[in-house]
Amino acid sequence: MEFAVEVKDLCKTFSSGWFRKRKKEALKGIDLIVPVGAMWGILGPNGAGKTTLLSILSNLLTPEQGEVRILGLDFRTNGNEIRKRINLSSGHANFLWSMSVQENLKYYAMLYGLSGKSLNSKIETVMDMFSLKDFARVRFEELSTGTKQKLSLAKALINEPELLFLDEPTVGLDPDVTNRIRDIIKYLHQEKKITILITTHNMKEAEFLCEEVAFIINGSIKAKGSPQDLKEKLHLGDTILIDFKGLIPAAALKAMDGIYDIQIHNSSCKITVDNHRKRLAQILEFFTTQNIMMSHIHIKESDLEDVFISFTR
Amino acid sequence: MKTFLSLLLDESIKTKAFMFKNWIMAKRNLFTLFEILFWPSISFLSVGLLAEFVNLQPRMRAFILVGVVSMSTVQVCQLDVAYALLYDVWSKALKHGFIAPVGTRHLLMGSLFVGILRGGLVFITLMAASYIIFDFNFTSPGILAIGLFVLGLFLSASMIGILVSILVLTIGNRAEVAAWSLVSLMLLICGIYYPVSILPYWIVVFAKLLPITYFLEYYRGFYGFEPTFSHVLLKGYTAVIAYLFLEVYLMKVALKRAKRKGILLKLSE
Numbered sequence: 001m002e003f004a005v006e007v008k009d010l011c012k013t014f015s016s017g018w019f020r021k022r023k024k025e026a027l028k029g030i031d032l033i034v035p036v037g038a039m040w041g042i043l044g045p046n047g048a049g050k051t052t053l054l055s056i057l058s059n060l061l062t063p064e065q066g067e068v069r070i071l072g073l074d075f076r077t078n079g080n081e082i083r084k085r086i087n088l089s090s091g092h093a094n095f096l097w098s099m100s101v102q103e104n105l106k107y108y109a110m111l112y113g114l115s116g117k118s119l120n121s122k123i124e125t126v127m128d129m130f131s132l133k134d135f136a137r138v139r140f141e142e143l144s145t146g147t148k149q150k151l152s153l154a155k156a157l158i159n160e161p162e163l164l165f166l167d168e169p170t171v172g173l174d175p176d177v178t179n180r181i182r183d184i185i186k187y188l189h190q191e192k193k194i195t196i197l198i199t200t201h202n203m204k205e206a207e208f209l210c211e212e213v214a215f216i217i218n219g220s221i222k223a224k225g226s227p228q229d230l231k232e233k234l235h236l237g238d239t240i241l242i243d244f245k246g247l248i249p250a251a252a253l254k255a256m257d258g259i260y261d262i263q264i265h266n267s268s269c270k271i272t273v274d275n276h277r278k279r280l281a282q283i284l285e286f287f288t289t290q291n292i293m294m295s296h297i298h299i300k301e302s303d304l305e306d307v308f309i310s311f312t313r
Numbered sequence: 314m315k316t317f318l319s320l321l322l323d324e325s326i327k328t329k330a331f332m333f334k335n336w337i338m339a340k341r342n343l344f345t346l347f348e349i350l351f352w353p354s355i356s357f358l359s360v361g362l363l364a365e366f367v368n369l370q371p372r373m374r375a376f377i378l379v380g381v382v383s384m385s386t387v388q389v390c391q392l393d394v395a396y397a398l399l400y401d402v403w404s405k406a407l408k409h410g411f412i413a414p415v416g417t418r419h420l421l422m423g424s425l426f427v428g429i430l431r432g433g434l435v436f437i438t439l440m441a442a443s444y445i446i447f448d449f450n451f452t453s454p455g456i457l458a459i460g461l462f463v464l465g466l467f468l469s470a471s472m473i474g475i476l477v478s479i480l481v482l483t484i485g486n487r488a489e490v491a492a493w494s495l496v497s498l499m500l501l502i503c504g505i506y507y508p509v510s511i512l513p514y515w516i517v518v519f520a521k522l523l524p525i526t527y528f529l530e531y532y533r534g535f536y537g538f539e540p541t542f543s544h545v546l547l548k549g550y551t552a553v554i555a556y557l558f559l560e561v562y563l564m565k566v567a568l569k570r571a572k573r574k575g576i577l578l579k580l581s582e
Contacts, residue, residue, distance in 0.1 A: 014575055055578055060408050062572045083414040094405040094581070096334065098341035103333075110330030111413035113323045139341075140404075155409065 002072065004163045004195040005034040005057060010066030012052055012219075026052040027063070028219040034197060036071075036162075039189045041210035042199040043308065049219040050199035054165050057197070058088045071163060084112070087161040091171035093152035097141040101132050101151055104140060105158060112159040126154040130184065146177035153184065164188065166198040170205060182208055203304035213304065215311050222311050228275075230307050235260050238276035239300040240283060242269045246292035253286060276301065327415050331423025335393055338400050339427065348392060353385035353435050354442075360506070361447050371449075375536040378449050380505040382439040383529060386463070387470045388496050390425075390432030394474020395492040397424030398481050401580075402489070408581040417564050421478075425471045432470060436463060454535035461546060465528035468553040472524070473499060475560040482567040485576055499523055504530075510541045524553035 010030040016022045026049045034040045042050045055061040057070060059079050068075040070082045095104045105123045114122055127133050130150040135143060143151065149169065156164055166185065170178040186209060188194050200206055206213050207227050214224035223230055231237070237260045244267055253271070254262050258279045261272040273279040276299050287294055339345040360381045364374045397420045401407040410420075440451040452459060473496050480488035502519050503509065503526040509517055520526045521542070527549030530540040542548065571577045 051578075055408075055575075058412055060411060060572065060577050061575055062569070064573075080414045080416075083412060086412070088408070088412050090408075095409070096338065096400060096404045096406060099334070099337050103337055107330055107334050107337075108409065108413065110326050110333060111410065111415050113326050113414075115322075115326045115329075159413075 002036040003033055003069070004036045004038070004071055005032060005197060006067070006069040007032040007053075007057070008067040010053070010056065010063050010068065012049075012056065012061065012063045026219050027056075030066070030216070030219075030221055032214060032221065032224075034195065036195055037193055038212065039185075039196045039198070039210050041206040041213040042197065042216055043201065043203065043206050043213050043304070044199075044216040045201060045308075048216045050201075050216055051167055052219075053216065054088070054167050054197065054199055058086060058165050059083055060088075084159065085161060086163045086165065087156040087159055088165040088167065089152045089156035089169055090166075091149070091168035093148040095140045095148075095151065095155070098139055100135075100137050100139050101127070101143070101147075102136040104151060105155060108155045109158045114158070122158060122160075126157050129157070130154045146173055146181075149173060149177070149181060153181065157188070161194060163195045163197070166196060168200055169198065170200070170202065178205075185209055201308075203308050207304045215307070217311055223307075227304050227307070230304070231302050232274055234307055234310050235272075235274075236302045236306045236310060237261075237272045237274045238302055240271045240273060240276055240280060241296075241298040241300070242271070242283075242287070242294055243267055243296040244269055244287065244292050244294050246290070248287075248292060249290060253283075256282060256286065324419070327419040328423045328426075330415070331397055331420050332426050333423075334400065335396060335424050335427035338396070339393070339431065345431075349389055349431050349435050353389070353439060356385060357381050357439050357442060358446075361443075365447070372537050374447065375449060376533055376538060377506055378443050378447060378451075379529065379532055379536070382436060382443065382451070383466055383525070383532075384496075384500050384505050385439060386432045386436040386466050387473070387500070387525065389435045390428040390467055390470035391473040391477070391496055392492060393428030393431055394421065394424045394471050395477035395481075397421065397474075398478045399489055399492060402481060402486065405581050407577060411568075411577055417561065417568065421471070421475060421561070421564075424474070425467075428470060428474065429467050432467060433463070436466075454532065458532065458535060462528055462532040465524065465531070465546075465549050465553065468550075468557065469523075469525045469528065470496075472553055472556045472560060475557070475564060479560065479564050479567045481580075482564070482571045482576060485580055499525065502526075508538065508541060522552070524549045524556065527552070 008031055010027050012027040014024045014026055030053060042053060044050050052061065056063050056068065059075060059082060071085055073082050075082055099107065102123060105126065106119065109119050109122055127136060130153060132150055132154060135147055170181050182205060185196065189196050198209060212224065212226055215222045248264055248269060250262055250264060258274040259271060260274065263270040271283060360377060364377050401410055443449040443451050477488065477491045477495060480491050502516055503523045504520065509520040509526055512520060527542065527545040530542060531545045531549065534540050
């Protein structure tokens with residue numbers, strides 16, 4: 001298997017204050033492997049080290065310790081080659097204020113060596129993709145936050161990167177624009193086959209976009225895996241709430257496969273299961289065979305938000 | 314052969330990118346227009362009129378006017394080199410440039426080209442104004458002398474601009490003040506309105522280190538002012554080329570340091 005990102009024992013400490021005495025360990029021995037073609041999420045609270053990690057991977061920051069290979073190349077010796085094949089888009093997009101959308105794209109395309117027809121066609125393509133044509137001549141300072149973000153993504157695709165880093169790409173955007181940007185990111189991964197590494201503290205976004213996620217807290221990766229794996233690992237199952245009439249044999253119910261917990265309160269029963277899709281039928285059958293009348297059933301799926309809370313607690 | 318040509322094309326496109334950026338930014342911002350029209354005109358007129366008022370001899374007036382024209386030319390040209398980084402710092406977009414496969418050479422060459430264009434415009438305008446308003450013929454030393462003098466000024470300006478860029482990468486935003494103050498300080502030492510021989514001896518030591526000192530002495534020599542130093546043109550060019558090589562190296566070091574210390578990211582936030 002080919003890897004887009006290989007990180008081993010990565011450490012980064014920032015110094016500040018008089019005589020650089022104040023130290024902050026931003027990353028503490030990070031290990032991470034992202035296969036080519038994957039969409040991975042780096043999750044964590046503010047200040048956890050997500051942006052620091054992404055900045056090192058995109059060659060904007062040098063670590064004091066650790067090995068980093070990007071697209072199979074050592075980042076210390078192949079910086080220029082790597083930079084040709086990657087790109088980055090950040091939330092709270094910032095570009096040259098006086099330059100229009102088209103001029104900004106032209107400038108960045110030229111930095112990647114594009115010129116003439118290939119430059120013009122590339123600009124056309126990315127403006128089409130992000131519906132930026134109406135704003136082609138509008139200066140960056142006059143754009144809305146959502147359009148600025150679209151420009152940031154368009155700029156990140158100008159060199160047709162094999163590996164794309166997205167640093168909180170939907171932060172500060174309204175729900176409508178957020179959804180559209182998430183759809184575009186999904187399209188880039190599924191249709192354009194770009195390997196994407198995305199940082200976010202929005203768990204819904206990670207769940208919607210990422211196949212695998214890594215939780216980074218205080219500079220260390222606490223867990224990684226698919227969202228479902230993580231939920232199971234932490235026993236953060238789905239919740240089935242049943243309003244009932246009758247007597248529940250709690251011990252027998254708890255002994256069933258895949259049931260983590262049962263709480264009965266008056267005529268309401270809260271059952272936590274590993275996966276409601278797998279367990280609901282057998283629970284309903286159990287209630288029926290025990291002649292328990294059910295008046296209302298409510299299902300709540302656990303999500304990464306629960307995983308996040310569990311880690312940060 | 315094809316590889317060499319494609320490499321050359323790649324280099325020129327990337328250099329052109331920085332020219333494009335500086336050109337558009339210069340075109341769109343009022344303060345950049347002020348830099349090439351307002352401030353040079355103000356200093357030129359005020360100094361020129363003062364020379365008229367105190368009834369300076371034509372030779373002395375030539376001394377002063379060469380100084381004021383040089384100062385404005387160097388000031389405008391060095392700003393463009395410094396702006397190559399400062400525009401990105403002010404836009405908080407520095408990281409986008411450095412994530413691309415470009416080198417400091419592209420950044421410096423591209424911005425210097427626009428600096429030469431803007432500085433050249435200032436030089437030509439003030440040269441014409443000197444003739445029209447103060448009856449001073451800037452071209453009397455001849456085309457070659459003007460060419461060597463102006464090239465020296467542009468190289469000196471790029472030296473100052475790169476120094477500002479190094480400072481920005483080293484100490485961050487606080488260094489932007491150097492874009493305007495550093496050049497004034499240097500021009501004070503190199504004898505912009507007076508010969509360096511009148512300066513205290515310890516300042517003359519610093520003046521000797523500045524290439525502009527030699528270029529000014531060279532050009533004023535054509536108006537009858539015996540240079541304080543010998544071989545001024547040789548010394549000026551040797552010094553400025555040596556400084557440029559040193560600064561390009563230091564800029565690479567500063568960039569590496571900025572990546573290590575996180576300054577590049579701080580300047581993009």
